[in-house]
Amino acid sequence: MNVLEIIKKLEDDIGKCAKCGLCQSVCPIFLELGRESSVARGKVALVEALSEGRIKATSTLAEKIQCCLLCKACVENCPSGVRVDHIIFKSRAIIADIRGTSSVKWLLLKIILRHQWLLNLSIRVVSTFQIILFKQTGLNNTHRSRLNIGLNRRRVVLPLARKALRDEWPEVNLSYRPKGKVVLFTGCIINYILTKTGDAVIKVLLEHGVDVVIPKDQSCCGIVAMASGDETTFKNLAKNNLKLLSNLNADAIIVACATCTSTLKHQYLSLLFNEPGEFHDMAEKVAGKTYDISDYLINILRVRKIPQKYLKSPSKKTIATYHDPCHQRCGQRGYREQRELIKMIDYVKLKEMPMPARCCGGGGSFNLSYYSLSLKIAEKRVTDIEETGADIVLTNCSGCHMQLIDVLTQRSSSIQVRHPVDLYYEALNAV
Ligand code: SF4
Numbered sequence: 001m002n003v004l005e006i007i008k009k010l011e012d013d014i015g016k017c018a019k020c021g022l023c024q025s026v027c028p029i030f031l032e033l034g035r036e037s038s039v040a041r042g043k044v045a046l047v048e049a050l051s052e053g054r055i056k057a058t059s060t061l062a063e064k065i066q067c068c069l070l071c072k073a074c075v076e077n078c079p080s081g082v083r084v085d086h087i088i089f090k091s092r093a094i095i096a097d098i099r100g101t102s103s104v105k106w107l108l109l110k111i112i113l114r115h116q117w118l119l120n121l122s123i124r125v126v127s128t129f130q131i132i133l134f135k136q137t138g139l140n141n142t143h144r145s146r147l148n149i150g151l152n153r154r155r156v157v158l159p160l161a162r163k164a165l166r167d168e169w170p171e172v173n174l175s176y177r178p179k180g181k182v183v184l185f186t187g188c189i190i191n192y193i194l195t196k197t198g199d200a201v202i203k204v205l206l207e208h209g210v211d212v213v214i215p216k217d218q219s220c221c222g223i224v225a226m227a228s229g230d231e232t233t234f235k236n237l238a239k240n241n242l243k244l245l246s247n248l249n250a251d252a253i254i255v256a257c258a259t260c261t262s263t264l265k266h267q268y269l270s271l272l273f274n275e276p277g278e279f280h281d282m283a284e285k286v287a288g289k290t291y292d293i294s295d296y297l298i299n300i301l302r303v304r305k306i307p308q309k310y311l312k313s314p315s316k317k318t319i320a321t322y323h324d325p326c327h328q329r330c331g332q333r334g335y336r337e338q339r340e341l342i343k344m345i346d347y348v349k350l351k352e353m354p355m356p357a358r359c360c361g362g363g364g365s366f367n368l369s370y371y372s373l374s375l376k377i378a379e380k381r382v383t384d385i386e387e388t389g390a391d392i393v394l395t396n397c398s399g400c401h402m403q404l405i406d407v408l409t410q411r412s413s414s415i416q417v418r419h420p421v422d423l424y425y426e427a428l429n430a431v
């Protein structure tokens with residue numbers, strides 16, 4: 001689709017905005033900066049001016065469109081149903097088309113991300129040299145960069161795993177008393193960094209009598225490319241995943257990251273393949289079969305309690321609180337199911353925050369471009385977490401996980417960040 005066609009399509013969405021300003025009170029960026037250009041209404045007005053030729057795609061405009069977490073809080077609260085996320089995604093694609101892409105982004109998105117073997121090789125190389133590139137912080141198994149490699153020197157990161165999840169496990173894993181067969185879509189962070197969570201997901205499914213297929217050739221879900229204005233790479237990755245996942249004849253596609261779940265379940269259909277055709281049919285099939293792991297355990301396998309043999313008597317309850325990722329709470333079911341899973345564990349007490357779905361400020365690549373602003377938003381979230389007195393904060397989004405561990409470690413906090421399935425798996429084994 002060329003730029004003119006994209007602009008034409010945007011006009012329908014832009015025209016729905018009644019300029020009521022109700023999006024102001026929910027936008028994490030507007031609440032920090034207080035500028036009209038940071039809120040949905042202001043961004044919609046700028047894109048409208050661009051589509052009518054009243055302003056040009058300057059670097060200032062690109063910066064204003066870029067400064068958005070794509071958290072969808074505005075979409076959820078808009079009385080006119082404006083798909084602000086679609087407007088932002090598409091307008092970034094228009095601006096990238098007009099202004100071009102930096103050579104680093106071009107290399108990362110158009111070359112490395114599009115070729116899975118090259119992504120695997122690049123990760124292996126960085127993983128081998130990470131001991132030189134990063135030094136340990138001494139807290140939460142986290143690292144900081146030693147050298148100037150484009151990461152803020154304050155930033156705290158988790159190390160890459162020695163072996164990727166998809167290299168660690170065979171493609172087909174049999175439970176030997178099969179009640180079903182699922183495909184695991186790992187997502188990049190769980191494949192390369194949070195591999196223990198990936199292990200927990202696979203072991204829990206096997207323990208519940210479900211065969212697990214982990215396709216080696218799956219790609220990144222691609223939303224990072226779309227958020228960077230590279231719709232071609234997003235489409236390329238989506239097509240690979242759709243062909244692979246729709247052909248596997250499984251009962252369900254299991255995902256443990258809310259952003260990947262939202263991409264497979266909603267974004268392939270709504271952003272790319274919303275008109276009849278071969279890929280629309282595949283996207284519908286994949287969307288219908290995609291489940292967050294907790295959703296699958298509670299609603300399909302009907303897990304209601306942990307068998308008595310697995311329960312250990314608690315000497316002291318662990319206090320946990322739950323951070324709902326924006327991509328889970330906005331437009332997806334599943335946040336109740338995460339809690340149901342945790343409430344089954346007798347030695348964990350769940351203590352809710354007043355605003356469990358307050359944005360953590362991560363926003364995928366947003367925190368690479370706007371690190372200081374991202375930290376300001378995250379500080380509020382981490383204060384909420386600390387005020388609960390929790391030992392653990394749970395979340396089911398890999399991006400939120402990385403953001404929370406960064407800020408907690410910078411504050412020398414001992415609060416751990418875990419996935420609910422990590423705890424559920426530990427409880428199953430706590431004999
Ligand atoms: S985006 Fe929605 S909430 Fe915001 S000004 Fe427009 S109509 Fe109102």
Ligand code: SF4
Binds near residue numbers: 067084
């Ligand atoms: S998606 Fe989030 S950050 Fe972006 S304009 Fe909407 S509320 Fe603000």
